Amino acid sequence: MESGKIWFVTGASAGLGLALVKALLEQGHRVAATSRDVDALLEATGAALDGRLLPLAVDLGDERSVRRAVDAAHAAFGGLDVVVNNAACAARGPLDQLSDAALREGFDIGVFGAMNVIRAAMPRLRAQRGGHVFNVSSILGFDGAAEGWGAYCAAKFALGGLTEALAVEAAPHGVRVTLVYPGAARVPAQVARTLIQASQAQYAPRHLFLGRDAFDQARIKIQSVQQELARWREMSIAIGPLDERRLAA
Numbered sequence: 145m146e147s148g149k150i151w152f153v154t155g156a157s158a159g160l161g162l163a164l165v166k167a168l169l170e171q172g173h174r175v176a177a178t179s180r181d182v183d184a185l186l187e188a189t190g191a192a193l194d195g196r197l198l199p200l201a202v203d204l205g206d207e208r209s210v211r212r213a214v215d216a217a218h219a220a221f222g223g224l225d226v227v228v229n230n231a232a233c234a235a236r237g238p239l240d241q242l243s244d245a246a247l248r249e250g251f252d253i254g255v256f257g258a259m260n261v262i263r264a265a266m267p268r269l270r271a272q273r274g275g276h277v278f279n280v281s282s283i284l285g286f287d288g289a290a291e292g293w294g295a296y297c298a299a300k301f302a303l304g305g306l307t308e309a310l311a312v313e314a315a316p317h318g319v320r321v322t323l324v325y326p327g328a329a330r331v332p333a334q335v336a337r338t339l340i341q342a343s344q345a346q347y348a349p350r351h352l353f354l355g356r357d358a359f360d361q362a363r364i365k366i367q368s369v370q371q372e373l374a375r376w377r378e379m380s381i382a383i384g385p386l387d388e389r390r391l392a393a
């Protein structure tokens with residue numbers, strides 16, 4: 145009987161995805177790892193194909209490609225425990241100077257790609273009444289005040305919104321959902337180990353900020369929203385509903 149959990153990680157040939165795959169294999173887990181380039185993935189992991197790594201060539205923007213990969217992971221390992229939507233890309237520059245195509249690519253991979261994975265994986269996790277979905281955002285998915293990063297922020301905020309909704313939809317089925325916000329240029333191996341730790345925690349975090357910079361930036365954003373709530377309170381609450389009797393009924 146195999147020990148460890150069965151993970152599904154997207155965007156695994158470099159950076160955090162690669163560090164996570166390596167750490168998982170070292171710790172005895174089984175991993176289905178997706179990449180646009182399986183050869184690059186295999187070269188980067190340097191892992192012997194001993195049956196614990198399933199490299200999968202996937203186009204995250206293509207729902208059929210993603211579904212085939214999730215099905216293949218389930219068939220190869222006999223289950224699925226933890227899903228990590230890690231892959232992302234985004235164009236940089238002032239919003240009004242970014243092309244429509246550049247903006248959409250960030251959403252295609254980071255938002256619709258993640259949704260393709262969620263649509264394929266959630267029915268399996270729900271059916272087994274357990275599992276964990278990690279969606280990797282960024283501190284810029286919590287605080288969008290970053291010049292030149294609008295496209296990235298927009299896609300990460302979208303990921304954050306769908307993740308919060310997913311968390312409440314998944315909870316009654318025993319499926320845990322965590323939104324991860326790394327700060328700038330984190331050490332991928334450390335982030336990878338922290339994600340594995342969070343997957344093993346008794347109570348999974350809904351929002352996980354990684355790095356002192358992310359932690360401080362989140363706190364400052366929360367304080368500033370609290371201050372604005374207080375300053376504009378009277379104006380905010382003076383707005384009544386259209387028809388109070390209908391809403392109260």
Ligand SMILES: NC(=O)c1ccc[n+]([C@@H]2O[C@H](COP(=O)([O-])OP(=O)(O)OC[C@H]3O[C@@H](n4cnc5c(N)ncnc54)[C@H](OP(=O)(O)O)[C@@H]3O)[C@@H](O)[C@H]2O)c1
Nearest residue numbers: 155156157158159160179180230231232233282326328329
């Ligand atoms: N690095 C940081 O400082 C930082 C900070 C905050 C948040 N994050 C987030 O953490 C996650 C990992 O970031 P990272 O810096 O380690 O890696 P990354 O270089 O941003 O890319 C992660 C993976 O996404 C996939 N990817 C990139 N462009 C793609 C495209 N056009 N189409 C399909 N897949 C594409 C690639 O996987 P394949 O080549 O294997 O297909 C790549 O390895 C991302 O979600 C990122 O936004 C990173």
